[in-house]
Amino acid sequence: MVGWGTVCGSPAGANIVANLIIGPRTAGATEGHHIANDLMQWYSEADMPVFKPAKPRIAIDKIVTTSSDSPLCHVSVGKWMETSGHPLKSAERKDRCARVAASTAYRLVELLNDWKNGDYETTADFSAVKEHGITGQMNCGECHNDVPSPPMTTIKS
Ligand code: HEC
Secondary structure: OOOOOOEOHHHHHHHHHHHHHHOOOOOOOOHHHHHHHHHHHHHHHOOEOOOOOOOOOOOOOOOOOEOOOOOEHHHHHHHHHHHHOOOOOOHHHHHHHHHHHHHHHHHHHHHHHHHHOOOOOOOOOOOOEOOOOOOEOOOHHHOOOOOOOOOOOOOOO
16 A cells, blocks of 8 residues: 555554454444544544654654644645655654554554443544545545546436
């Protein structure tokens, strides 16, 4: 998946792990599915990176944090790059993404512990919209001003 700029590998990986542990979404919304939904929303809203390593790979006194409003890599990384001024290939950006992975793994463990203890409740209120007959998070216009029409405009949602 590297380089495609689609869903960030951290929530993607965490959600696969959640489904492996709790079971796949075979019918309806199971707890595993809720945890994935929670993680996607948490990832989008958190000031990333949340996790502060005891021994960071590179010495950054105060790392810039940004909230992506999206689980997409190119949006999450892009907003951080703009705010921090660090380019994609910089050591700082790589360290940032390593911390994002750790932050997300940590959050997953918290959710799974709640589930194991019987205390898990979903927190996400995201519901997919279907403005164009395709489900999605319709906030791409924040940066892209020309959203193409879907090819299947005759298909009713
Ligand atoms: C924070 C700004 C931002 C948001 C929000 C954003 N994008 Fe992007 N997107 C970019 C930038 C910048 C590029 C160009 C990256 C490059 O070429 O280096 C890009 C490139 C793309 C590309 C590749 C375009 C091409 O010509 O190959 C696709 C596809 C894309 N975005 C889809 C989306 C979708 C779908 C959404 C909403 C779910 C979205 N983007 C939201 C900033 C954004």
